[in-house]
Amino acid sequence: MSEESEVNRAVVTPARVVIALCLVAPFVAMLWVGSYSKIDPTFIGIPFFYWYQMLWVFISTALTMTAYKLWQRDQRARTSQGGGASK
Template sequence: MSTPDVPTRGPARPGPYVIAGILLIIAIAVPLFVPAYALDEPRLAGMPFFYWYQMMWIPVTAALVGASYWLVTKEDRRRREAVRSATGAGEKP
């Protein structure tokens, strides 16, 4: 867990935030493009493609959101550690 008493004003790297944003855009935009999967075939266990494709996106979206969360929290921890080490708050007496 993060500690709210230490500010996250350390230098931010844009990479993790950009990657997290791209993952979230994929999770949102791909299922919204209905013409790509508005099909009956191929069927999976008798279920039309339209339905099983949408259900497939549930765990995929959960994984993409989880990866985004992990990237952002990892960067947040790195920034908090940078602030602690710069101010000496992480040192023990």
Template sequence: MSTEPDATSAPPGQLPVVTPARVLAGISLAVPVVALLWVSSYASLTPKIGGVPFFYWYQILWIPVSALFTGSAYLLLNHDAKQRKAARRPGAAQDATGGAAR
């Protein structure tokens, strides 16, 4: 048995270091990188759109798609930061459980 704390566990009243929002933000940042670095998946001339080979329009399509993934990562991390700030407030644990703050 290890005496070291788990990365997902946290002291009472605090959020863990690894949260679902942070994991989703990391995944949403990794998706465009993987999609564009995996060149063999889009290294073809067909189908063409307006005479532009697939290889080129696929990469151009990823510009706005990457912006959407990056924006969603920003929103997830921003929401996570607000939760962490609220958890650090005095009496936040009582307010979250529905108890009256005294």
């Protein structure tokens, strides 16, 4: 096996597992409708069904930003280790 193919090979690392969880969590939360398909508890007069989904907009933003920062760190580490691996 050549060095170049080893460097470009996909590797499962703990950082990449965390990245995947950050990106999958909002989908799971929104697709599991039974968990938030109710009116109570209300928040400033807004039923749970609506404010829960709006809360996930902000949570998803934070999780996506976290995943992006972890991905950048992982790519920098791989580049410095592998001597210029492509992105």
